[in-house]
Amino acid sequence: MRSFTDVATIANNATAILGPARLGVRWVDVGPPVRAEIIVMPSSGEDSAHEVTLGETFPVGEETWRFADLVMSSLDEWEVTVRRVDGSEAPPIGRPWERARLSPYGQLDEAQLQAVEAALGQPLPPDYRDWLRRNNGAQPEVDHHVPGVTFTLMPERPLFGVHPQHPPTDLVPAQRVHRDPWFSPEWLVIARPSGGLLLVSTAQPYDSTVYFLPEQDMVGPISAARERKLRPVAGSMPDLVGRLAPLDVAHLPPAQLAPFGTDIDRDGGRH
Incomplete structure (x- = not known):
């Protein structure tokens, strides 16, 4: 047949x-x-x-x-x-997913995790806690994104870990800098990529979802309205890593010359 x-x-x-x-x-x-x-x-x-x-x-x-x-x-x-298989068959193509090129910082023991929780004043969400234990954050080798989501995770903007010697990538001071101006402690900022924030919920410990807040919504006081603007981007930390892909620069718009005396940062902002 x-x-x-x-x-x-x-x-x-x-x-x-x-x-x-x-x-x-x-x-x-x-x-x-x-x-x-x-x-x-x-x-x-x-x-x-x-x-x-x-x-x-x-x-x-x-x-x-x-x-x-x-x-x-x-x-x-x-x-x-x-x-x-017949005479009109097209040749194989193959466009496989390019795996994320992330370098974990190492592992954490139970004492280190408990010290982080004590410094935060709250327990870590179980799924994120396990990921942190096994990886202690991760640094992208090159710029990464989740296709269709407007953020870029860069080598200088990694997934936070426990790095007291380097506060900009340390999870605890990151909350004072990146969470507290915008969210209550019911949220935990896990990265500050170009374009916004990546967060997990601490109020619902069995919600492993990773959320994204676009940078344009980082204005005004803490409010429930901002929480409604959070966008789920992955079902868990392993799922987020599975969705991250090295950014293809061919997809970016062509470079533009800035007017003399204007500095442009990697977020596209001017100052």
Whole structure:
């Protein structure tokens, strides 16, 4: 039986119907080489699994199909394209997600974590506390962003850790500088990227969401209205790391010459 189509796209947590079978993808690996495990579920008979590298083929009943493309928006959002092998088949492309290039500062022991909580006067949210224990913050090797969100995490603006010897990247003094003018202690600022703030909630310890506040909303006194402007950008700290991607400078607008006597900082502000 011939398939209904010559090409099919399979999103994560979804299947595609070809005719003689449904296809699913158990996992993808950006490699190199780019790989995936494709599950063939025929309308009759047993399922079969095929680990294939980008460009390799696998059987679907009496037909031969090729792992032709992988497009990733993040580690949790991707699409695999497969094509029936024939004379009109397009060559494999592959646009895998480029992993975040972050350098953790190390690890923290329980005594250090308790000292941080004592200095903050409140417990750390459990999910963030565990991430901090394992990483003690992280410094990007290059500028990073979450596609579609207007902030840039830079080497000089890392994810905060415990660094008493360097207050600008230390979690405790960061609250006095970056949180207290805008938020109550029910929030914890975990980074001050270009473009705004990254925060987690301390009032709801089992809410692992990482939120973003755009810089244009950092005006006026502390208020509940500002909290309503927070935008969730990741479900947890590991999810945030999975969504961060090195910034492609080709996506930026062309550089402009500043008028004489004007300084432009990396945020695009003038002073």
